[in-house]
Amino acid sequence: MAGTVPPKGLDAQGFIRREGSLARVPHAFRPVVATARDRLLDAFGRRLHSAYLYGSIPRGTARVGRSDLDLLVALREEPADADREAVRALGDSLDQEFRQIDGVGTLLYGRARLLSDLERYDLGWFVACLCTPLLGDDLAEYLPRYRPDSLLARETNGDLALWLPRWRERIAAAGDSEAALRPLVRFMSRHLVRTGFTLVMPRWNGWTSDLREMAEAFGTFYPQRAAQLRRAAEYGYEPVGTPDVLRSYVDDLGPWLATEYARVHGIKAPRPD
Incomplete structure (x- = not known):
């Protein structure tokens, strides 16, 4: 329809617009x-x-x-x-x-x-x-142009299950050091929010890199987990240095998200080490 506004982050043909300049x-x-x-x-x-x-x-x-x-x-x-x-x-x-x-x-x-x-x-x-x-x-x-579809979702973030054991090792190595834990919280929070967003991206039919918008989009489809992802989005911007946050990621939110991702989109194609 003439004059229709494309979904957020997409052009008039439904392809993801390039960010930044x-x-x-x-x-x-x-x-x-x-x-x-x-x-x-x-x-x-x-x-x-x-x-x-x-x-x-x-x-x-x-x-x-x-x-x-x-x-x-x-x-x-x-x-x-x-x-x-x-x-x-x-x-x-x-x-x-x-x-x-x-x-x-x-x-x-x-x-x-x-x-x-x-x-x-x-x-x-x-x-x-x-x-x-x-x-x-x-x-x-x-390179081709890209749509926010299930293939893109699978190949961008369909490997969370492989990351979780490595995250546990990094958390253990950080101990109780706030200085060491804070960057881990920021990194893992952002990773989980982006994974949660791409899980729902084909249904949301758009693109954003704003962590808060990602969390809100996710919460539309998974209200029972919405609060967790909103909190992770905030930690992605303002990280804390407490180990309990990271344990919740690798013991609860992360495993659930990896399982649901594999169910919905499948598992990312293996890469060489």
């Missing part, structure tokens, strides 16, 4: 982004195929002193250990130099993997829809 980067974070771009070129030179921003900074919602800088780097060949060490060092230097950010997270992959059939509905979708081009040729030109 360099124009939306808040003024306070522009020096960080410019320095990251220059240092990526220095670190990888001609081996760098492309680099991207993702997360709150290119969406324009980053908070000074609270948000991290999220980068995805695509090399022309598969990365080696020295490359991984280079991005770790780059992230540490940026985090120490710029008080605007609270940490740096960098994903590092080879071009071939990002464009592979196996990753088309996971990393490929991530690049095409959630990443903002910063350097090089945009890999999205070689």
Whole structure:
């Protein structure tokens, strides 16, 4: 029907719209982004195929002193250990130099993997829809357009059951240290909220990266678990450093969500270690 407004996050044809742009980067974070771009070129030179921003900074919602800088780097060949060490060092230097950010997270992959059939509905979708081009040729030109369907749901978050044993190990290693527990709460809260959202995404028929909106969408279809996901969304923005939150994730919410996800969408195709 002419004049009909597309569902949230979708274009008029029902495909997920790409998030973010360099124009939306808040003024306070522009020096960080410019320095990251220059240092990526220095670190990888001609081996760098492309680099991207993702997360709150290119969406324009980053908070000074609270948000991290999220980068995805695509090399022309598969990365080696020295490359991984280079991005770790780059992230540490940026985090120490710029008080605007609270940490740096960098994903590092080879071009071939990002464009592979196996990753088309996971990393490929991530690049095409959630990443903002910063350097090089945009890999999205070689990827399809994506709808919020069950295939996308399965291949993005259909592996929660595999993560839970690793999470338990990380929680045990953190002990009672609030400083060690707080980033775990933030990470696991965000992961669970996004998984809960993609569980209902095909029925909701839209896309959002806002954790609170994700939790509300989930609660529409699973009211008995709505309060848990709303609370996890808040911890995703304002994490606490208490072990009880994490135990509830790996003993209750996480296992339930993994089982329900497998029932509704199936299990994600296995990846190499």
